[in-house]
Amino acid sequence: MSIRTRTTPLTVVALAAGLALAAVTPALAGTTASAARPAAVSTAQGDPRNVTQRVTDFYGAYIDAVWDNEDPAAAADAKALRDFYLSASARKKVTAWEKKNHADGILFAQNVPVKWKVTYTGSGMGHATSRVTLTWSDGKHPEVTRIDVQSDLTTRKITDLKPAK
Known part of the structure; x- marks a missing residue:
């Protein structure tokens, strides 16, 4: 069995686990996926003189x-x-x-x-x-x-x- 054949199932399992975790984490935190996303603006700045x-x-x-x-x-x-x-x-x-x-x-x-x-x-x-x-x-x-x-x-x-x- 080649290395490629053995790593492909592991890659698929790791990818599936990561996707499942991404789907479950917002639910565990009590939020929906859309509420967990950051707003369209991801940075903020200010000027105390303004x-x-x-x-x-x-x-x-x-x-x-x-x-x-x-x-x-x-x-x-x-x-x-x-x-x-x-x-x-x-x-x-x-x-x-x-x-x-x-x-x-x-x-x-x-x-x-x-x-x-x-x-x-x-x-x-x-x-x-x-x-x-x-x-x-x-x-x-x-x-x-x-x-x-x-x-x-x-x-x-x-x-x-x-x-x-």
């Missing part, structure tokens, strides 16, 4: 913290993020809105979005404005809301948030 990037960083981290509400550190994380990214006056406005509306004053909602996007919309008079688009469901016609976020160009702090019209 105020729109900072709004993006804030909303990404804030939504992660609020989404993980069963984690004991989540509430402290969300508060720390507010303290770091928002100016004192913006925090006061958010707190007042929350008391009046009994909802989250960063998301302007009682629940947490499944997706978010931030877009630069303009600047002037020492401020930049970004539009945050929050997507609340998956599917063909997901519910979407938008928030206009104003940031100070010098301090890079968020100075105002309001639902977009």
